[in-house]
Amino acid sequence: xxxxxxxxxxxxxxxxxxxxxxxxxxxxxxxxxxxxxxxxxxxxxxxxxxxxxxxxxxxxxxxxxxxxxxxxxxxxxxxxxxxxxxxxxxxxxxxxxxxxxxxxxxxxxxxxxxxxxxxxxxxxxxxxxxxxxxxxxxxxxxxxxxxxxxxxxxxxxxxxxxxxxxxxxxxxxxxxxxxxxxxxxxxxxxxxxxxxxxxxxxxxxxxxxxxxxxxxxxxxxxxxxxxxxxxxxxxxxxxxxxxxxxxxxxxxxxxxxxxxxxxxxxxxxxxxxxxxxxxxxxxxxxxxxxxxxxxxxxxxxxxxxxxxxxxxxxxxxxxxxxxxxxxxxxxxxxxxxxxxxxxxxxxxxxxxxxxxxxxxxxxxxxxxxxxxxxxxxxxxxxxxxxxxxxxxxxxxxxxxxxxxxxxxxxxxxxxxxxxxxxxxxxxxxxxxxxxxxxxxxxxxxxxxxxxxxxxxxxxxxxxxxxxxxxxxxxxxxxxxxxxxxxxxxxxxxxxxxxxxxxxxxxxxxxxxxxxxxxxxxxxxxxxxxxxxxxxxxxxxxxxxxxxxxxxxxxxxxxxxxxxxxxxxxxxxxxxxxxxxxxxxxxxxxxxxxxxxxxxxxxxxxxxxxxxxxxxxxxxxxxxxxxxxxxxxxxxxxxxxxxxxxxxxxxxxxxxxxxxxxxxxxxxxxxxxxxxxxxxxxxxxxxxxxxxxxxxxxxxxxxxxxxxxxxxxxxxxxxxxxxxxxxxxxxxxxxxxxxxxxxxxxxxxxxxxxxxxxxxxxxxxxxxxxxxxxxxxxxxxxxxxxxxxxxxxxxxxxxxxxxxxxxxxxxxxxxxxxxxxxxxxxxxxxxxxxxxxxxxxxxxxxxxxxxxxxxxxxx
Ligand SMILES: *[C@@H]1O[C@H](CO)[C@@H](O)[C@H](O)[C@H]1NC(C)=O
Ligand SMILES: *[C@@H]1O[C@H](CO)[C@@H](O)[C@H](O)[C@H]1NC(C)=O
Numbered sequence: 001x002x003x004x005x006x007x008x009x010x011x012x013x014x015x016x017x018x019x020x021x022x023x024x025x026x027x028x029x030x031x032x033x034x035x036x037x038x039x040x041x042x043x044x045x046x047x048x049x050x051x052x053x054x055x056x057x058x059x060x061x062x063x064x065x066x067x068x069x070x071x072x073x074x075x076x077x078x079x080x081x082x083x084x085x086x087x088x089x090x091x092x093x094x095x096x097x098x099x100x101x102x103x104x105x106x107x108x109x110x111x112x113x114x115x116x117x118x119x120x121x122x123x124x125x126x127x128x129x130x131x132x133x134x135x136x137x138x139x140x141x142x143x144x145x146x147x148x149x150x151x152x153x154x155x156x157x158x159x160x161x162x163x164x165x166x167x168x169x170x171x172x173x174x175x176x177x178x179x180x181x182x183x184x185x186x187x188x189x190x191x192x193x194x195x196x197x198x199x200x201x202x203x204x205x206x207x208x209x210x211x212x213x214x215x216x217x218x219x220x221x222x223x224x225x226x227x228x229x230x231x232x233x234x235x236x237x238x239x240x241x242x243x244x245x246x247x248x249x250x251x252x253x254x255x256x257x258x259x260x261x262x263x264x265x266x267x268x269x270x271x272x273x274x275x276x277x278x279x280x281x282x283x284x285x286x287x288x289x290x291x292x293x294x295x296x297x298x299x300x301x302x303x304x305x306x307x308x309x310x311x312x313x314x315x316x317x318x319x320x321x322x323x324x325x326x327x328x329x330x331x332x333x334x335x336x337x338x339x340x341x342x343x344x345x346x347x348x349x350x351x352x353x354x355x356x357x358x359x360x361x362x363x364x365x366x367x368x369x370x371x372x373x374x375x376x377x378x379x380x381x382x383x384x385x386x387x388x389x390x391x392x393x394x395x396x397x398x399x400x401x402x403x404x405x406x407x408x409x410x411x412x413x414x415x416x417x418x419x420x421x422x423x424x425x426x427x428x429x430x431x432x433x434x435x436x437x438x439x440x441x442x443x444x445x446x447x448x449x450x451x452x453x454x455x456x457x458x459x460x461x462x463x464x465x466x467x468x469x470x471x472x473x474x475x476x477x478x479x480x481x482x483x484x485x486x487x488x489x490x491x492x493x494x495x496x497x498x499x500x501x502x503x504x505x506x507x508x509x510x511x512x513x514x515x516x517x518x519x520x521x522x523x524x525x526x527x528x529x530x531x532x533x534x535x536x537x538x539x540x541x542x543x544x545x546x547x548x549x550x551x552x553x554x555x556x557x558x559x560x561x562x563x564x565x566x567x568x569x570x571x572x573x574x575x576x577x578x579x580x581x582x583x584x585x586x587x588x589x590x591x592x593x594x595x596x597x598x599x600x601x602x603x604x605x606x607x608x609x610x611x612x613x614x615x616x617x618x619x620x621x622x623x624x625x626x627x628x629x630x631x632x633x634x635x636x637x638x639x640x641x642x643x644x645x646x647x648x649x650x651x652x653x654x655x656x657x658x659x660x661x662x663x664x665x666x667x668x669x670x671x672x673x674x675x676x677x678x679x680x681x682x683x684x685x686x687x688x689x690x691x692x693x694x695x696x697x698x699x700x701x702x703x704x705x706x707x708x709x710x711x712x713x714x715x716x717x718x719x720x721x722x723x724x725x726x727x728x729x730x731x732x733x734x735x736x737x738x739x740x741x742x743x744x745x746x747x748x749x750x751x752x753x754x755x756x757x758x759x760x761x762x763x764x765x766x767x768x769x770x771x772x773x774x775x776x777x778x779x780x781x782x783x784x785x786x787x788x789x790x791x792x793x794x795x796x797x798x799x800x801x802x803x804x805x806x807x808x809x810x811x812x813x814x815x816x817x818x819x820x821x822x823x824x825x826x827x828x829x830x831x832x833x834x835x836x837x838x839x840x841x842x843x844x845x846x847x848x849x850x851x852x853x854x855x856x857x858x
Contacts, residue, residue, distance in 0.1 A: 100430045103514055104437055105487045107555055110548050112479035114541075118142040118418075118440070120211035120275065125183050126476065127211040128203055128352075131418035133445050134166050134452035134500055136175055136190060137199040137218075141211055143275055144420040144440060145250040148303055149243070149352070151199065151218060152310065153192075156238035156321050156341060161314065163242075164192065165307045166504075167449040169843065174826040176407060176844070177414035181387070182466075182473050185380035186414055191826075195239055195344060196221040202376045204368055207357025210277045215351040215368040218243065220344035236343050238321065242310070243350050244337040245269055245281060248303055257297050257336045264326065265293035266338040278355035283338045284369060287346035294323035296337040299330045304499040310337060349373065391469055392856065401856050404819045408828065408853035411846035412465055415445045416473075419453065421497035426513045433511060441495050442480040446847030447830070452504060454495035456481070457593045460521020461780045461848035464528055468854070471532040475545055478525060482552050486514070489559030493518040493591070516576040516591040517564050519615050520556065523622040530622075534629050550630050557623055557638075560616060567605055570645060571654050572612035577603035582697045583766045585675050597753065597773040598711050598760035600667025602704045607667035610655045614718035617645035646724035648731060655719075657708040661734060662716050664708040671710065671759050672702035675767065696767050711758035712744050714751075714773070714781050720792075721784045727797030736802050739785070740809075749817035749837035750777040750810065751785055776831040776840070780848040782814045786855060811855045818852040828852070 120127045123142070132138035138150035154161040164171055173192050180186035183203075190197040198219040205212040220239055247255045253273030260267045269281040285291070300309040313325045324339050340348060349369055353361070365372060392405050423436040443454035444462040451458075459481055467474035484491050492512040496505050526549070532538075533546045566573045576591040579602060586598050592611060600607050620642035627635025644650060655663045675696040683689060717735060719725050725732040740746050744755040753773045754761050762775040789807035793800055821839040822828055828849040829839025 096430060100427065100432045100434075102487050103425055103427045103430070103432055104434050106437060106483075107485045107487050107489065107552070109551050109555065111483045112545060112548050112552065113440075113476070113483055114544070117479075118442070120205075121209060123476075124205035124211060126473070127205060128214050129182075129416070129418070130180070130186060130201065130414055131416065131442075132500070133415045133417045133448045134504065136164055136167055136173075137188065137216070139201070139214065139216065140418060141275075142418045142440075142442065144438070145248060145252075146418075147251065147253070147271070147273065147276060147279075148246045148248065149216070149350070150246075150306070151216075152242040152244070152307065153195075153197065154240050155193070155195070156240055158320065161240070161311070161322055163307055163311065167452070169449050176826060177410035178407065179381055179384055180410040180414040181380065181384045182413035182416060182470055185377055185384070186410070187377075187381075188414065191223070194222055194224050194237055196223045197241075200377060202368060202373055202380065204357075204364070204376070207360045207364070208277075208354040210275070210279075210354045210356045212357055213351065213353045213361070213368050215349055215373050216243070217373060218348045218350075220346055222344045238341060238343050240321070240323070240339055240341040241346075241348055242324075242337050242339045243283070243348060244306065244310070244335060245271075246300055246303060246306055247271060247273070247334045249301075249334070251275075255334060255336055257295070257333075259295060261293060264295065266295035266297075266336060269336050276354065280353055280355065282349075282351045282353070282367070282369075284349040284351070285340050285346065286348070287340070287342050289343050289346070291340055291342040291346065292317070292319065292321055292323065294339045294341075295326060296324035296328070296335070296339070297326070297333045298328035298335050299332050300335040302499050304503040306335065309335060387469070392853070400823070401815075401819060404822060405853045405856050407822070408846065408850040409465065409469060411828070411844065412444060412462060412850045413469075413473075415448055415452075415846050416443065416477075417445055417452065417454075418442050419495065419497035419501055421499075421501070423492045423495060423497065424511050425492055426511045428513055428515055436484075436486075436492065439484055439497070440480060441484065441497055442477055443495070444477065444847065447842045447845045449844065450504075450830075450842040451847070453497070453501045454481070455847075456491060456493045456495075457519040457521045458780075458847050460519070460523070460525045461783070461851060463522075463525035464783070465850055465854060467525060467529050467532075471529055474525065474529060475533070475542070478522060478529070479545065481522060482549070482556070485552060485556060488514065488563075489555040489557075490514050490517075490563075491556065513576065515563065517560055517574065518591055519593045519611070520560060520619050522556075523553070523619045526553070527622045527625065530625060530629065546626070546630055550626050550632055553623060553626065554634075557619055560619065561641075564612060564616075566608040568608070568654065570613075570650055571608040572616055573605070573607050574609050574612055577607075579603045583675075583695055584769075585673060585698060585763060585765050586760065588765070594714065594753075594773045596765045596769070596771065597713065597715060598709070598758065599665055600669040600704075600709050601673050601700070602668040602670070604668045606706060608654055608665065609715075610663055610665050611715045611718045613645060613651075613655070614722040614724055617642055617724050618722040620645060646719075646726075648726070648729060651719055651724065651731075655708075656731070657710075660708065660710055660712075662712055662738065663719055663731070663735075664710060664716060666706075666708055668704045668706050669709045670700055670702050670704035673698060673700050675699070675764075711754060711760055712738065713754035713758065714778075717745075717751075717781075717785065721781070721788050723788055723791055727792055727795035727799065732792065733799050733802075736789075736799055736806060740806055747777065747834050747837070748813055749832055749834070750779070750782040750814040752777050752834035753781065772831075775834050777814075777817075777834050777837075778831050778848075779814065779818065779851055782810065783848070783851040783855065786811045786814070808858055811858065815852055815855040818849065 116122055128141045131140050135150050140146040140148050152163050152165045154163045175190040177186055177188045185202045187200045200217045201214055203214040207213045218241055247253050251273045255269055255271040257266055258268040259265055266283055272278050296313050298313055300306055314322050315325050316322055321341050324337055351367055351369055388406055419441045422438045425436050426433045441454050443459055445452050446455055446458045463474045496502050496510055533542050564572050574589050574592045577587045577589055579587050581587055587603050588595055589599050620638045623638035624635050624642055627638060657664050676699045677696045678694045720735045738744050745751045752775050754775050760774055762771045764770055786807055789803045793804035793807055817837045827843040828846050830842040830845040831840055833840050
């Protein structure tokens with residue numbers, strides 16, 4: 001294979017930034033552009049502080065020879081002493097090095113993703129997919145280095161083209177998967193002003209042995225414009241649709257295009273990679289109106305620069321439309337773009353065919369296009385409908401709620417991505433920042449526009465839904481996540497793998513410190529999956545997974561049980577709180593997942609966090625179950641920890657406040673803390689006053705005291721949410737009473753995160769950070785509440801009736817509100833406002849909010 005020549009970096013100009021891009025994105029992009037002309041740098045490992053100093057001792061020794069004989073003896077003596085000290089340093093350096101290297105060393109256990117487990121040969125069904133959830137529509141295959149396909153479009157209105165490509169909230173589009181089974185097919189509706197665009201795809205993985213075929217069909221329509229009205233027609237909007245293929249350098253393959261119509265219309269792409277073998281792509285446009293075709297073949301240095309590359313190669317034409325400039329005549333071309341410009345309605349079919357599937361395709365009646373495509377699509381849709389009805393249907397009350405369930409599930413599955421790259425990780429202990437080993441992640445994502453990457457604690461919740469629809473996909477996702485564990489048992493919290501993922505993350509959130517944990521929700525997903533994995537007739541893959549799962553989870557568990565332990569036995573403390581962040585009213589606890597949920601105002605080692613204790617109890621319970629299932633000798637150890645952590649005497653001793661009659665965190669706390677703007681510094685004569693006033697900082701009006709941290713909210717519910725409390729417990733009765741109290745957490749839309757009686761309710765944490773977990777309704781916590789209430793409703797005891805009633809009331813409240821907001825806005829939202837129920841912040845948020853689908857039925 002010839003080596004690729006990086007393209008001319010001059011192509012990427014600052015003024016080519018997309019209009020809607022945020023400052024951060026622009027900064028990130030510019031930084032990356034600056035690096036764009038070189039090959040990918042090798043993973044860097046750099047230590048802050050320290051540095052080699054051995055040479056200096058050596059020089060000192062030789063220096064002695066050049067001195068006078070009398071002083072030479074003395075100097076040699078000193079030099080000898082230095083040598084000993086140097087040796088001590090060396091030993092320390094080596095041990096530190098060894099400790100440092102643990103940061104990026106995988107745990108030495110068999111991996112859960114089998115060797116080549118995602119290859120076309122071993123896993124053809126999941127090989128190709130819409131695994132670029134960050135795009136409105138894009139496909140890739142599950143390989144570290146994949147051929148990439150994607151859609152772009154823009155309105156031809158004589159202005160600078162506003163190209164749609166990555167999902168951006170600022171585009172203000174509606175887009176949603178109407179159907180997606182995570183494997184075979186999908187159909188998405190996009191609404192961009194008067195354009196209605198449908199993106200459909202169908203796969204045929206068994207055509208040949210290289211991952212098979214797929215076809216994408218893009219259909220466009222006008223809505224709200226009367227196309228038969230001649231006058232209207234004149235002004236009718238014109239749409240350009242572009243579909244591209246990019247072969248990143250790392251694939252070491254090649255692409256070539258074939259055009260017709262005086263070289264303007266791209267008809268076919270042919271190519272080859274080691275993994276895909278020979279393949280070809282056919283473009284089949286269909287339109288009855290006037291149409292203009294253009295294309296582009298050029299070189300794009302990286303996958304996060306596709307749009308910039310395309311924008312740089314556009315030009316106006318005499319008919320007033322903007323189109324691509326054709327062949328760029330670069331020595332190496334790895335990006336091919338098809339463009340058609342017309343007035344909707346029109347259609348484009350893009351078919352990817354593996355040459356290895358020639359005979360299979362003939363036997364199957366030819367290419368996946370036209371009628372064949374429609375037939376295959378309907379076949380998969382019918383199966384999907386049946387599966388939905390079977391798995392969720394019994395339960396769903398009416399057509400509208402079944403539409404909701406279908407949409408929530410489809411968008412969860414359509415949000416699954418495949419990522420590859422290295423996290424940037426940091427060890428505060430050894431002061432090391434380094435690249436993690438390059439790794440793959442198959443994972444759902446919280447939000448296609450805002451968080452299109454893997455988040456550790458979100459993923460446990462995602463898989464509560466995915467696991468009920470397709471346990472095999474869920475198993476595969478869990479396997480990928482747990483394989484990211486290092487030798488210390490740590491898994492980085494936020495996974496920013498690859499250029500596309502990185503481009504969406506502000507710099508300050510990129511580095512992942514290895515001291516920080518995140519709620520171990522994967523245990524919840526495993527607990528739910530366990531009956532499937534241990535069923536009669538479970539396959540070899542399931543058995544092997546289960547066998548390898550236990551030691552891995554035990555390592556993960558041990559990481560939590562040691563590094564997140566509190567000062568006293570059986571207590572726990574989230575790490576990563578920083579009291580030096582003086583602009584924060586309450587130092588954040590990002591690792592808990594509940595970011596700004598109020599904790600002790602003064603972080604100390606004495607602090608103990610109730611939610612973490614309960615997560616650990618749950619993890620112990622699940623470990624005991626798996627250990628028992630696989631006949632592990634030490635499962636009783638976990639069972640003992642579960643019993644000791646859940647014991648009411650234990651919970652009461654460390655977390656129950658008699659005075660407030662609730663469970664709380666414990667720590668050094670003052671209720672009288674506020675943000676205040678400091679006096680501006682005294683100016684020297686002639687010195688101009690500062691442009692902006694100094695930022696507000698934290699002031700403590702009453703000195704903190706050790707004690708329970710008041711403020712009733714989600715954390716206080718955890719002994720119930722994680723089912724620690726015995727069904728007969730009076731504490732459970734008290735929690736149920738408080739939970740149902742509208743003055744505390746109960747609202748008509750679900751449980752709010754913090755009681756209005758808390759001093760922190762709906763308070764900003766800094767001047768610029770609005771409240772996050774300080775009142776708003778979150779669906780993951782509400783889902784846990786409903787299922788915990790159902791659990792207590794199933795246990796004999798004095799609270800059985802109350803739990804049953806509350807479970808049903810809460811289920812209805814949450815489900816109805818999430819569905820109502822979905823109905824009126826077209827989206828699931830990150831959170832819901834507690835006074836109005838309105839969806840707010842990030843959207844679409846088809847991560848854990850989609851758990852509402854599991855609340856459709858009583
Ligand atoms: C599947 O269900 C959807 C929604 O109810 C319906 O519109 C569609 O026609 C069904 N498709 C098939 C093939 O049954
Ligand atoms: C967890 O840590 C505690 C010490 O805080 C220990 O007593 C317990 O045995 C540990 N549990 C397991 C299962 O390792």
